[in-house]
Amino acid sequence: MLLRHTPKEITERKALTVNPAKTCQPIGAMYASLGIHGCLPHSHGSQGCYSYHRSTLTRHYKEPVMAATSSFTEGASVFGGQANLLQALNNIFTIYEPDVVAVHTTCLSETIGDDVPQIFSKAEADGKIPEGKYVLHANTPSYVGTHVTGFANMTKAMVDYFAKSKEHKENRINIIPGWVEPSDMKEIKRIAGELGIRFIMFPDTDNVLNGPQTGKFTMYPKGGVTIDKLMETGGSRGTLALGRLTSGPAAHALDTKCKVPCEILDLPIGIKATDRFVDTLRKMAGVNVPDSINIERGQLLDIITDMQAYFYHKKVGLVGDPDQLEALTEFLVSIDMLPVHIVTGTKDKKFEKRIMSLTEGLPCKVNVKSGADMMLFHQWIKNEPVDLLIGNTYVKYISRDEDIPFIRFGFPILDRIGHSYFPTVGYRGGMRFLEKILDALMDRQDRDSSEIEFDLVM
């Protein structure tokens, strides 16, 4: 049963979202906040919001996710949430002792019209923010944008609140990794390290949401960018922003505020995007690409060469967030696969244009829509079946109903592990992605082949 409720015939829907391919801003803001060292994210709204975000992030990462809430009640909804936020800041700094509290708003506090900066000023004046401790905030109304917007807004807030202008620029670059996994952030840092580059990454959830088993529960794991480093971003010679939507706004803000020029690239998923990433890093820092990185590139290329027959013209359906999908589409086209149905829940005009240009010349019709849902995606698949599905855990219903192999990629992944430990960015991440694609396709071939055709060597 399940999604067999989905009719094949596509009709226009204006008022209804079925099986969303997105969620609301605050969870993105919470995830970004966790990439600051010693930070307690704070949801300025009612208790349910943050409980849901914590639960979802916990299910995705299998790690404790700490956050606080203003616990709005009926009274706060009438008289405004100032008293709640003031009390919350006081309680948080007294008991939980974070270095910084990152407040994000919700549909409730936005509609009431709470002015968070003004509340911060009051808290400061009342001595509720201890010496050496910090607050920041992002406006993240749930009825504007999506989780992607929330991540971008909180990342930009890090610049707005902390970046300090410096006349003299250090030989160092800022890397904004975008909404990727902690494993991806770690990989991006590793590659920059291989090139011998000095850099500051923010946000950085490596070692926060992929921490080791230590026998101890700690509210503030070791990872995350420190406030000191965030302040120094204004004195870097350049910013490399990965992901147009998730990192672009922060990079532009840093340029405007501190005159740090920026390059905005795709997420480094796949060979071409990683080439651009490595090349830009090299130019910005004025270094040479070491052999170690060239070897990795060659290995990725080797897999593509060896297994080309298995990729050839396989049709793929993709659901996810714009930054991920743009990079992934390019990757799939570059290995001779055919991404034919591409859906994101995040509305973005440039997205559709970009995908059309990336898929130009493919020997098939490509369906792409931003601001769409998984019901439409499913309908497209019913009308034009594919060989492989790539998306978050919710795609598993479609995979089962239509009996199509499925790779989990994106957010959230509620039913598998690996994403927080093994990257999909960089050349090595590309190798892992190909391994996953080949496993899925070849397992299916083994399953479906007759006993006579069943092949040992593939």
Added chain:
Amino acid sequence: MKTASAVIFEERKDQIYRKGDAPFDIACNKESLAGAVSQRACVFCGSRVVLYPIADALHLIHGPVGCAVYTWDIRGALSSGRQLHRLSFSTDLQEKDVIFGGEEKLYLALTELIDRHNPKAAFVYSTCIVGLIGDDLDSVCARVSKEKDVSVIPVQSEGFRGNKRAGYEAACKALFRLVGTGDTNNISPYSLNIMGDFNLAGEIWIIRDYFKRMGIEVVANITGDGRVDDIRRAHGAALNLVQCSGSTLDLAKMMEQSYDIPYMRVSYCGVEDMTESLYAVARFFGDLRIMERTEKLVKEELSVLYPKLREYRKVLAGKRAAIYVGGAFKAFSMVKTLRLLGMKVVMVGSQTGTREDYLELEEITDDGTIIVDDANPLELSAFIKEKDVDIFIGGVKERPIAYKMGVGFCDHNHERKEALEGFSGMLNFAREVHSTVMSPVWRFVPRRAEGGTGNANN
């Protein structure tokens, strides 16, 4: 890590009681402190979890997309037939809807969904924002009801109106609108409704089977594997059985008042409570044959169960358990169940327990046991450490905290994967407890790294 007393808010001290320290006293049913990392959720969450398992009804969430996404098929409430409840429907309110109102959108969404899915009824959930912008849910629902000849029921579940318990009440009010609208002919005088069971992992099927063997008709499941038409005739039952801490208690009370149906609070968890619940039902009907069948059933089940339980008891005797659940009622059964396994309960708490609940907990626990209302992760981790706990029983947000501390965990909440109710469920529970308490992984974990008790090799 800080000691327990250092992590407890001054304002929360009266919500924590140590048995034997002083005469029993605990504060509860308080609003959570702003800024506390409470494990609680909101009104909408409460309503959603209660109504969601009704599988042939439409569940439309009127609000920004997040509320629908975070409650999309997360509870594992199984259905033996239609699975409409596993889809996610949202009006996905945008900024312009917040300004101009979302009533028209709601109307369109509802009519489209009813035309497509032909549901037996539709529940429309109100969220924070809808409460603020003042959409008239009642009138839209009434209009669609009339036009489509389907019961369309508004659920007043604005998140900020309280905690989960207020959501239970809103759900009960919604359910009560269905009750009394069906034909009650041909219902046996020996009949009942199962209330407050959500058929996680198929549990209600176990319980229904017991009543069948006792010769008792189950009129309606409220709400696990629930059907609208059954609920419509629920007022024809002779008895309401209420499980869980009050999620459906309000409905039972309303039915008692309006239809003179008595209710009985029961629990299907653990041998003692399961047996007592069945006997209580048999006694209620006062029929000798039913009593004989009940005795036979219990005897049969126990003769299979006890020898197997004995094996687990041998290994688990003396191990220490901590319990933190949503509603306190479940904790009673847990305490008794763990005792049957020879284990000690050293901490027990709930998100939404009442004074009566805690009084009963105080009666059935040993001296020194910590009883806590609306705890937060710091407190929980301090208690785990202080009491040197071997297993923590809780929900999604507690699991990674326990694991990080090197402590076993059992989900007795939404994410249970095996039936834990009934006699067969007791065996499953024992096996789950055994699997995690005795897991070989603890041999490798630097358990309680600081000030450890040296039992890492147990």
